[in-house]
């Protein structure tokens with residue numbers, strides 16, 4: 142038997158309702174913040190991610206699905222949405238066309254990670270990006286979108302974690318300070334962190350290795366090395382979060398996995414999730430558009446993992462599949478039933494019928510499983526008298542309705 146690829150997951154019809162609810166909550170909320178949807182391809186030139194995300198990140202160094210196309214160009218299944226969106230913004234000059242360039246995207250991402258609960262190789266993200274506003278108020282606005290979405294989706298408990306990672310003016314000096322501190326303590330570090338001390342010291346702050354924790358706590362903190370502009374920006378973000386009474390915790394170790402972040406970074410975690418406790422992550426990326434060959438355009442956004450969110454929310458109860466089930470017990474009545482089915486569907490009702498000539502009991506059982514509100518029954522008796530027997534499944538009352546009135550009757554009942 143051929144099975145789904147390891148780390149991928151079928152979203153079955155009985156689960157899809159939960160996904161659609163979360164997706165429509167996202168669309169409705171994002172529209173209130175002036176965001177419009179953008180849909181970019183799921184594969185791009187490998188270069189885009191290598192340059193946009195950073196070669197030393199986990200994603201680029203070991204998680205990408207990269208393959209040679211038939212003409213030998215290197216392509217990659219997108220591991221995240223921002224780089225592709227930024228490419229599209231530049232390619233189509235969206236910043237010139239759009240007076241408020243804010244977009245969202247929904248769709249699958251691909252990372253070759255070790256599959257485990259809440260961690261897949263194909264997973265889905267909701268992504269929001271706002272371009273061209275440098276003011277700290279937009280950082281807070283993006284955080285409000287993220288939290289508003291979690292509220293709308295019904296996530297019971299979560300924590301907002303916040304940091305500033307500085308910018309091109311102050312971060313390089315901090316990175317050097319950090320590198321020096323790490324070099325002085327190489328013996329305490331495992332091989333990964335030893336390598337990162339040279340290639341990308343900020344990533345050491347992410348390390349979860351128990352033997353490195355004491356050292357990491359004692360390292361110089363970025364908050365003590367921010368330039369004036371970054372410090373003011375961060376202070377204003379915090380002041381406005383207080384203004385809106387949004388609780389948060391500052392964590393100087395929150396540098397996030399991607400290289401492109403500047404200034405504000407944030408993450409939302411939920412205790413309901415267990416080991417993979419991160420629901421969403423985001424931040425400002427003021428240099429990214431320029432790095433990818435575009436104009437000097439600021440950006441900020443977040444990405445949220447839908448599997449983890451849907452997992453916390455749990456399975457909704459079974460849904461009603463039809464308003465009316467046409468129980469056909471007289472084969473000679475088939476055409477009549479099919480015509481009625483078409484008419485009711487055209488009027489907006491969900492209708493199913495039996496195509497296999499099953500007995501009454503089996504058809505009633507099926508109507509019950511489908512949670513049909515009404516069953517319209519056509520047996521030999523009904524056929525002879527030109528009527529239908531209509532059963533209200535909730536009240537289990539029964540009425541006889543003439544052929545001429547049956548469509549109007551069911552439409553009115555089902556809409557009533």
Ligand code: ATP
Nearest residue numbers: 254259260261264398419420421422444445446449
């Ligand atoms: P983690 O620390 O769990 O690896 P990350 O920092 O790699 O997360 P981001 O790149 O910021 O995650 O992606 C944003 C969100 O996407 C995460 O908070 C998570 O909800 C979700 N996500 C990331 N990787 C996966 C995955 N492999 N499977 C399912 N969801 C994922």
Ligand code: MG
Nearest residue numbers: 199200254398
């Ligand atoms: Mg990851």
